[in-house]
Amino acid sequence: xGRWNNLNxxxxxxxxxxxxxxxxxxxPGHGLAGELLNPQMxxxxxxxxxxxIFGAATAAYQIEGAWNEDGKGESIWDRFAHTVxxxxxGSTGDVACDSYHRYKEDVELLEKLNLKSYRFSISWPRIQxxxxxxxxPKGLDYYKRLTDELLKAKIRPLCTLYHWDLPQKLEDxxxxxxxxxxxxxxxxxxxxxxxxxxxxxHWCIFNEPWVFTxxxxxxxxxxxxxxxxxxxxxxxxVVNIAQGQAFRAMKTVNPKLQIGTAFxxxxxxxxxxxxxxxxxxxRAHALGNVWFVQPALRGDYPAAxxxxxxxxxxxxxxxxxxxCRAPLDFLGINYYRRQLVSAIPPGEGESATGVHNFDAHExxxxxxxxxxxxxxxxxxxxxxxxxxxxVPLEITExxxxxxxxxxxxxxxxxxxxxxxxRGYLDELGRAMLHSVNVRAYHxxxxxxxxEWAEGYAQRFGLVYVDFRTQKRMIKDSGKxxxxxxxxxxxx
Ligand code: GCO
Numbered sequence: 001x002g003r004w005n006n007l008n009x010x011x012x013x014x015x016x017x018x019x020x021x022x023x024x025x026x027x028p029g030h031g032l033a034g035e036l037l038n039p040q041m042x043x044x045x046x047x048x049x050x051x052x053i054f055g056a057a058t059a060a061y062q063i064e065g066a067w068n069e070d071g072k073g074e075s076i077w078d079r080f081a082h083t084v085x086x087x088x089x090g091s092t093g094d095v096a097c098d099s100y101h102r103y104k105e106d107v108e109l110l111e112k113l114n115l116k117s118y119r120f121s122i123s124w125p126r127i128q129x130x131x132x133x134x135x136x137p138k139g140l141d142y143y144k145r146l147t148d149e150l151l152k153a154k155i156r157p158l159c160t161l162y163h164w165d166l167p168q169k170l171e172d173x174x175x176x177x178x179x180x181x182x183x184x185x186x187x188x189x190x191x192x193x194x195x196x197x198x199x200x201x202h203w204c205i206f207n208e209p210w211v212f213t214x215x216x217x218x219x220x221x222x223x224x225x226x227x228x229x230x231x232x233x234x235x236x237x238v239v240n241i242a243q244g245q246a247f248r249a250m251k252t253v254n255p256k257l258q259i260g261t262a263f264x265x266x267x268x269x270x271x272x273x274x275x276x277x278x279x280x281x282x283r284a285h286a287l288g289n290v291w292f293v294q295p296a297l298r299g300d301y302p303a304a305x306x307x308x309x310x311x312x313x314x315x316x317x318x319x320x321x322x323x324c325r326a327p328l329d330f331l332g333i334n335y336y337r338r339q340l341v342s343a344i345p346p347g348e349g350e351s352a353t354g355v356h357n358f359d360a361h362e363x364x365x366x367x368x369x370x371x372x373x374x375x376x377x378x379x380x381x382x383x384x385x386x387x388x389x390x391v392p393l394e395i396t397e398x399x400x401x402x403x404x405x406x407x408x409x410x411x412x413x414x415x416x417x418x419x420x421x422r423g424y425l426d427e428l429g430r431a432m433l434h435s436v437n438v439r440a441y442h443x444x445x446x447x448x449x450x451e452w453a454e455g456y457a458q459r460f461g462l463v464y465v466d467f468r469t470q471k472r473m474i475k476d477s478g479k480x481x482x483x484x485x486x487x488x489x490x491x
Contacts, residue, residue, distance in 0.1 A: 055117030059163035066100035073129025075165035080223035091455030121163035131167030176235035247326035262332035267376030295324035332396030338376030374423035399444035
């Protein structure tokens with residue numbers, strides 16, 4: 001656990017003041033000193049403001065199943081999971097949580113958990129089997145029904161257009177390194193907003209562009225399993241163009257839509273106080289955290305290499321950076337863990353950045369062996385709100401994998417997830433006290449589901465899923481979170 005966890009909020013704010021101030025210059029008028037001097041202020045327990053939204057997140061391939069029903073085409077994740085040796089245990093998302101058929105039950109779960117926002121994604125090949133041409137009415141109809149069910153339950157739909165399940169046909173035509181994909185994606189974004197923009201006001205264009213470009217095109221551990229750094233860098237640029245173009249197309253359909261992207265972000269902490277390591281950590285932040293934020297908000301790429309960024313390798317042409325611009329209405333942040341960073345001599349491929357990232361193991365580990373270190377969440381939020389002032393933030397994902405299963409009474413006692421939530425939400429509250437503008441928190445995930453290359457070997461849910469029977473059971477953490485969502489009081 002982070003070193004703050006044994007302190008109550010008042011003690012912790014007192015001791016945090018010097019630590020925070022040594023990292024960041026807090027904006028004038030942030031009020032922290034006033035808070036500390038005012039003996040009437042209570043910081044423990046922390047209360048989230050009334051308008052704060054608690055929600056949960058999922059993604060199409062991870063929960064829907066029905067992989068070839070109602071005219072859905074093959075996605076790169078169908079192909080990947082059907083290829084022997086790619087996913088742990090030979091698992092696939094063919095059935096997953098069967099949410100395509102059980103979505104009503106899943107909306108009921110959200111209601112039981114008192115949640116007011118549901119982040120889900122649309123499967124592109126359900127809408128356009130091959131990634132081009134006329135939309136499939138049955139695909140659109142599914143998302144209409146899901147959305148209407150949510151609205152009926154007074155739950156805000158937060159819809160992600162792309163959570164990694166590219167139509168396989170488009171991968172066959174070159175995938176994300178192919179510039180034409182930006183146009184295809186923009187058409188798809190337009191189709192979906194025309195069909196659903198009347199009932200969905202909040203959108204994420206992409207989920208974790210860094211993850212799907214790097215793990216898919218450079219590391220080869222996610223679909224489409226390519227291992228070519230130059231192609232990966234090209235893919236990042238095409239995704240940035242697609243983000244800008246789709247944003248404009250969606251706003252043309254309906255200027256009132258609130259549009260952002262869910263970016264994966266880690267707190268990049270220099271492994272030592274040496275200047276080389278500090279610079280390497282800044283480069284890691286540039287490539288890992290804001291590579292898809294800065295082109296949108298500022299029209300340029302942040303410095304992620306010791307020398308100039310490899311714009312030629314990325315296929316950047318004149319006028320492209322204008323295309324990438326998109327004044328996103330909010331930044332979605334998916335936060336899981338911190339990264340320690342040290343400098344290495346720049347080499348070929350990915351090591352051209354001169355960065356060595358590694359996991360910290362100071363805090364306890366989840367069952368996925370990810371370190372629990374809530375303070376990193378605070379640090380990251382402070383940094384982002386400092387670098388991109390004025391843009392509202394939504395936490396689009398945060399969560400942990402623990403394998404707790406039902407006891408003989410059908411109860412799932414997952415105390416460690418409750419501790420995790422307490423720690424991370426407390427740090428979120430601390431950031432909000434420091435004027436970070438966060439308006440929503442979505443737990444990853446609503447329910448246990450298909451965890452990509454890990455198959456069903458990791459469980460991130462607030463709800464336990466028995467994959468043999470599809471029975472859902474609210475875990476203790478779900479009950480705890482439901483209470484928080486109802487009262488806003490973090491106890
Ligand atoms: C991601 C995705 C989710 C994951 C979750 C846990 O971050 O990889 O957005 O689909 O399931 O993050 O790894």
